[in-house]
Amino acid sequence: MTSIKPRNLSFDLGSALAAEWNDDDWFRTAFFNSMSILFPYGEKSFIDSVRAHEACVRDESLREAVRGFMAQEYVHRREHQRFNERLCELRGYDLDYLEGAIRGDAKTLQDMDPLFWLATTVAYEHLTATIAGQLLKQDGWIENANSDVAQVWRWHAVEEIEHKSVAFDVYKAAGGTQGMLRKAMVLMSWEFLVRYQLRSLLHMYRRDKPPFWRTVGQAMRFLFARGGLIRGNWTHYWKFFRKDFHPNDIDDTVVLDRAIDLYGLAH
Numbered sequence: 001m002t003s004i005k006p007r008n009l010s011f012d013l014g015s016a017l018a019a020e021w022n023d024d025d026w027f028r029t030a031f032f033n034s035m036s037i038l039f040p041y042g043e044k045s046f047i048d049s050v051r052a053h054e055a056c057v058r059d060e061s062l063r064e065a066v067r068g069f070m071a072q073e074y075v076h077r078r079e080h081q082r083f084n085e086r087l088c089e090l091r092g093y094d095l096d097y098l099e100g101a102i103r104g105d106a107k108t109l110q111d112m113d114p115l116f117w118l119a120t121t122v123a124y125e126h127l128t129a130t131i132a133g134q135l136l137k138q139d140g141w142i143e144n145a146n147s148d149v150a151q152v153w154r155w156h157a158v159e160e161i162e163h164k165s166v167a168f169d170v171y172k173a174a175g176g177t178q179g180m181l182r183k184a185m186v187l188m189s190w191e192f193l194v195r196y197q198l199r200s201l202l203h204m205y206r207r208d209k210p211p212f213w214r215t216v217g218q219a220m221r222f223l224f225a226r227g228g229l230i231r232g233n234w235t236h237y238w239k240f241f242r243k244d245f246h247p248n249d250i251d252d253t254v255v256l257d258r259a260i261d262l263y264g265l266a267h
């Protein structure tokens with residue numbers, strides 16, 4: 001297992017978030033802004049669900065990886081909280097409304113079967129790691145973005161890939177089954193795309209009022225074009241439903257090493 005250590009970075013984005021920072025594309029900018037809204041509450045839930053099962057972990061290297069995972073997610077939460085507050089201040093979005101869905105769901109999950117709660121974290125960690133892999137590829141989704149904002153996403157994506165198997169390994173140590181994981185993934189995919197992303201995108205659309213057909217075209221390209229969110233991630237997404245799936249079945253080492261080197265993210 002690669003060693004997992006947080007990079008305690010802090011980002012000052014100035015007024016970059018006031019504009020369509022991602023290649024002057026409203027949809028692609030708003031999609032990433034919506035994902036950022038999820039992180040402060042979402043990643044707290046990830047940390048807490050792993051912590052709730054920490055006692056099941058006997059292997060010392062996994063215990064160390066758990067500490068690294070928590071430390072990385074802690075810094076992600078802090079920086080995305082700053083990102084979200086600045087974004088809403090500059091663009092007039094209602095942060096309390098945007099966070100409402102994830103805040104409520106995080107509380108609901110915490111009150112459910114603890115192992116299912118952890119399974120939802122495992123599902124989310126797979127979604128974030130596959131999105132991160134796509135983002136870090138050459139000609140990825142933020143290639144022409146504002147460089148300061150792109151660096152936030154590249155840093156976060158690198159660390160998501162570094163710790164992508166931690167929640168899964170803790171889940172297995174706690175006796176979790178693949179069957180429960182599949183249920184969690186179906187539920188979380190729906191929550192992510194419809195309950196969180198669509199809900200936030202609609203709020204942002206109503207505030208910004210970008211041209212309708214141009215936005216539809218941008219959405220189609222981002223979601224369904226070659227290398228797009230759905231078409232580009234489909235094969236990796238489905239691997240999660242295999243009987244013997246493990247996150248390390250997807251080899252991201254070339255993409256990860258290139259990104260760490262190219263974007264100055266070595267420790």
Ligand SMILES: [Fe+2]
Pocket residue numbers: 043072073076156160
């Ligand atoms: Fe994260």
Ligand SMILES: [Fe+2]
Pocket residue numbers: 046073125128160163
């Ligand atoms: Fe993560």
